[in-house]
Amino acid sequence: MLDLIIAGGTVVDGSGAPRLRADVGVAQGRITAVGDLRGQPARAHHDATGRIVCPGFIDVHTHDDRLLLGTPHGPHPKLTQGVTTVVTGNCGISLAPLLSATTPPAPLDLLGADDWRYARFGDYLDALQAARPALNAVCLVGHSTLRVRHVADLERPATPSEAARMAADLADALDAGASGLSTGLYYPPARAATAEEVIAVGAPLTAARGILTMHLRDEADAIDDALREALHIGRALGVEAVLSHHKLIGQRNHGRSVQTLAAVDAAAAHQPVCMDCYPYNASSTMLLAARVGQSSEVLVTWSRGDPSAAGRSLFALARERGCTPEALVEQLAPAGAVYFAMHEDDVRRILAHPLTMVGSDGLAHDAVPHPRLWGTFPRVLGHYAREQRLFPLETAVYKMTGLSARRFGLADRGMIAPGYAADIVVFDEAHVADRASFEHPTTPSIGIDAVFVNGHLACEQGRTVHAHAGQVLRRTTKLGPAYSSPGLAT
Template identity: 75%
Template sequence: MFDLIIEGGTVIDGTGAPRLRADVAIAQGRVAAIGALSALAARERFDARGRIVAPGFIDVHTHDDRLLLDTPVGAHSKLSQGVTTVVTGNCGVSLAPLQAATSPPAPLDLLGTDAWRFARFGDYLDELEASGPAVNAACLVGHSTLRVRHMDRLDREATSHEAQRMAGDLADALAAGAIGMSTGLYYPPARAASMQEVVAVGAPLTGAGGVITMHIRDESDAIDEALREALLIGRTLGVDTVLSHHKLVGKANHGRSVQTLAMIEQAAEGQPVCFDCYPYNASSTMLLPGRVAQSDDVRVTWSKADASAAGQSLFALARERGVTPEQLAQDLQPAGAIYFAMSEADVSRILAHPMAMVGSDGLAHDVSPHPRLWGTFPRVLGHYVRERRLFSLETAVHKMTGLSARRFGLRGRGVLAPGHHADVVVFDAQRVADRATFAHPTEVSAGIDAVFVNGRLACRDGRSLDVHAGRVLRHGRAD
């Protein structure tokens, strides 16, 4: 007897193959059978008539390291949009291995200030596993976190001894189950790091088969040079390379995605490389005065110096206070912001590319976060598939499931097939839509009927029902 049969739905299996009418049976947390199963016995049945049944979505670019440790109350930003697995530790920032009594330097503080207690990466994974996360977690080690841990000054390249110690921490983390390393060469803590330093620190990735994800050094005027550096790092290490949140920033660079995508395609002929992106033409990170002039508008997401600025336009506030936006950005430090500096044509072109995976890059601890934290995946399905018809529903699901699982080595996930883990989302293709906006960024999406994590009903119509169904997905270990 099966534990559950999801019956009457239309299955899109995550491979990119055409949809088919089929029932999905689940037993002991795994998909047991797919086909005409309505006559078979099951302890429970779920009516999916008129709905799409797909693999649970995989958010390949998150900063959920600390969020995963918390027991959610109310709606969950990831479960409510159909996400069953997240990749954490992106942009060079991971919660471990680092012990800090005070707030670490930005952008590490985007993970908060009070959870920097893990001396070893394995300690973090163990606590996460013991707490039972809401979704599955595959975790990266942040290069910037390693720099903060081992260097007395961040405005210089690491010495060979420091790089060796960082590489030792990475090797320990990989042995404990980390899936790879991330970099954030754009940000102050790692801006002084050379390519040679990153290769030296990342050396353990080669033997372990880990992945490297890269927030490249520049996403505006110098993007070509930054891409070449990132691709060379991946090629030198001989590992799978993921270019994080690929985009072009600033009006002068609008349209250049034609060239950057061609560069990535050419590189892919000789090395394993792909990229993630989010379906919005605004980005979000720490508030940087140097980014202000590139943007049509800047919205403050949080500020320690002036909490009342959160959710407001930096430009409007600057006019009210009689200062320049750049000066106000400095006065609000430390702070975060949303930048309206991207072209919708570039966003669409990048998202539609066959190498593109979907990642939210949401910042869970911002006071007034970018709406991508709550709306990324339904936005792809509703706005870009149903309304814009940018690509098919099968292609969209593949970008959010099977492609992601393959690129990150998440075995038994991302595809609905017998024997695979029962991470499943049931949604209404005619109604699914993001509701989160820049003014109201935490609104729950519409059209996500049910989310099953490892066979357990975790979310129904946006309501969290089981917030401990997730697992830690440790690299190189059967799960």
């Protein structure tokens, strides 16, 4: 007997193929049948008549490392969107391996001031599994986290011995089940790192067939050099390289996605490379004075220097206080911000590109977060697929499921097909939409009827039903104890 039949829906299977009318049968957390299941016995039925049934969405770019350890009260920012799997540890920032009794340097503090208590990455994975997370988790090791742990002076490149210790930590993490390495060369803790350092630290990825996700060193005037560097690192390691939240910042760079995407296409003919992006023309990260002049507006998302600034315009606050926005940054720091510095045409062009996956890049611990934390996936379905007709619904779903699973090596996720994990979303194609805005960024989306995680009904009509149905998805390729890092060339 089946545990569940999702009956009467229209299946968009995650491959990009045309939709079809079919029932979906589930047993022991797996999809066992797709077709006409009328008359087959099942312990539970879910009526999906008039609805789309598709794989659970895979958020390939998150900072949910700490969020997954707890049980959010009220609506869940990811389950309410139909997300069933998240990739954590992006932009060089992971919660492990790092022991710290004090708040680590920005941007690591985007994950919070505490919980830095995992000396080994495997300890974090074990704690996460013990917490029984709401979502499935694919976990990356952050290069910046490794630098804070091992590099004595963050203002210089790592020495050969420091790079060797970072590589040894990465190898240990990969053996424990980490899926790869992320970098954040844009940010202060890693800004001094050279490409050669990243290659030395990332050397264990090659044998483990791990993935490398890269926040480029620059997303503005020096985007071409930064892109070449990232592609060079990916080629040197011989692994899949993901260009994180690809975008163009600053007015004089608007429109340059034509050239950057052409460069990615040329590289893709010779090496594995892809991208992720979020469906908004505003970004969010730590509050940086260098970003102010590139932006038409800056909203403060949190501030330890002045918590009352959260949710306010930096420019308006500066006028009220009679100082420059750049001077105010120093008064508010450490802090986070939303920057309006991108052009919608670039967002559309990048989002529509065949190599682009969807990631929210949401910051779960911001006091007033970017709305992408709550609205990314319904926004792709509603605004870009249904209203803007940027691509068909089947393509939108593929970018959020099958493509992501294939690129991250999730062999049994991202498809509605027998044998695949029963991560399933049921939604109303005509009405699904994001409702989170910059004024009200935590408003849940609408049109997501039901979300199943590993066969369990986890969310229904925005209400969390099962907050512990997720699993830690560990990479199984092992390096073994014989691995030794080549370190950096002297």
